[in-house]
Amino acid sequence: MEELGIPKGVYTSTLGVFGDTKGMVVDESYRHNGPWLSEYDKTKWRAHYEVAEPMIRRGLPLVIVQPGVTYGPADPSPMGVTLRRYLQRTLSGVPKRSAYCWGHVEDTAAAHLLAMERGRAGQSYIIAGEPKSLVDGIEMAAQITGIPAPRLRPSPALLRFIAMITRSEFLRVSAGVTYLGNNAKAKRELGMRHRPIEEGLRETLLAEMRSLGISLRR
Numbered sequence: 001m002e003e004l005g006i007p008k009g010v011y012t013s014t015l016g017v018f019g020d021t022k023g024m025v026v027d028e029s030y031r032h033n034g035p036w037l038s039e040y041d042k043t044k045w046r047a048h049y050e051v052a053e054p055m056i057r058r059g060l061p062l063v064i065v066q067p068g069v070t071y072g073p074a075d076p077s078p079m080g081v082t083l084r085r086y087l088q089r090t091l092s093g094v095p096k097r098s099a100y101c102w103g104h105v106e107d108t109a110a111a112h113l114l115a116m117e118r119g120r121a122g123q124s125y126i127i128a129g130e131p132k133s134l135v136d137g138i139e140m141a142a143q144i145t146g147i148p149a150p151r152l153r154p155s156p157a158l159l160r161f162i163a164m165i166t167r168s169e170f171l172r173v174s175a176g177v178t179y180l181g182n183n184a185k186a187k188r189e190l191g192m193r194h195r196p197i198e199e200g201l202r203e204t205l206l207a208e209m210r211s212l213g214i215s216l217r218r
Contacts, residue, residue: 001061008061010115013048015068015101015128015181016041023099025131025180028066028124037173056122063119065186068101068128068179070108071200073207078170083205086138087145087214093152094138095159097176101128101183102137104200107193114190126181129194134174137201144202145209145216 001009019032019041036042048064056062071079079100085091103111111127119125132140135153142149156176163171186192194200209216 008063008116008119008121010063010065010112010119011047011052012112013052013064013066013124014041014044015066015126015179017045017048017066018179018181020177021180023097023178023180025182027182028126028185037177041173061121063115063121064124065112065115065119066124066126066128066181067108067111068103068126068181070103070105071204072105073204074211075105075204082134083141084208084212086141086150087147087205087208087212089147091138091150093150093154094135095174095176096135096153096155097133097178098135098156098174099131099133099178099180101126101131101179101181102197102200103127103129104195104204107195107200111186111190111192114186114192118190120189123189125186125190125192126183127186127190127192128181128183129200130197131180132197137197140198141201141205144198145205147214 017032018026018030019034019036036045052062052064069079070077071083082091107129108127115125115127138149159171159175163175183192206216
């Protein structure tokens with residue numbers, strides 16, 4: 001990086017390296033050493049702790065950022081798929097106790113730029129947004145769109161059982177799991193801001209409804 005005249009770099013890690021926080025809202029000092037619920041979490045953990053941090057200790061001027069669940073229009077991720085299935089009324093249920101830190105894609109991208117501009121090399125910053133359960137998020141979506149939320153609320157135990165039988169990684173990481181992080185450090189040192197989840201969800205859902213040809217219900 002020095003040879004190229006690049007004073008600092010930003011590496012995108014994830015809250016997923018902390019695994020299931022079991023309802024706790026953790027900060028950057030938290031450490032989880034397995035087991036992991038998905039191969040994604042496991043490989044990101046290895047990249048964070050076995051590659052990025054050792055390179056920092058050897059002098060690489062790197063800032064690590066850790067987003068949570070990122071959402072927005074045309075989102076191809078599991079969260080985007082979940083929201084579109086809800087809009088199309090094909091979402092059969094919403095798991096109990098599952099909770100994430102929701103960050104709009106534009107705010108998450110802006111946090112990366114702030115990390116490059118203001119972040120301290122060698123530091124990690126949780127740039128995730130507001131903690132919210134998936135049940136609360138879908139019920140908020142129902143208030144915005146007028147499309148009823150699914151009534152079924154499967155328990156974590158039931159989802160884990162089905163995931164074991166079907167070997168579904170998606171069900172395993174949805175079974176009452178929480179990925180929750182405290183973004184106070186990023187707010188304080190980077191000046192990061194996230195729009196309220198209701199505002200971001202409204203923008204996202206209305207854009208998806210236009211794309212899917214679904215009328216807003218009142």
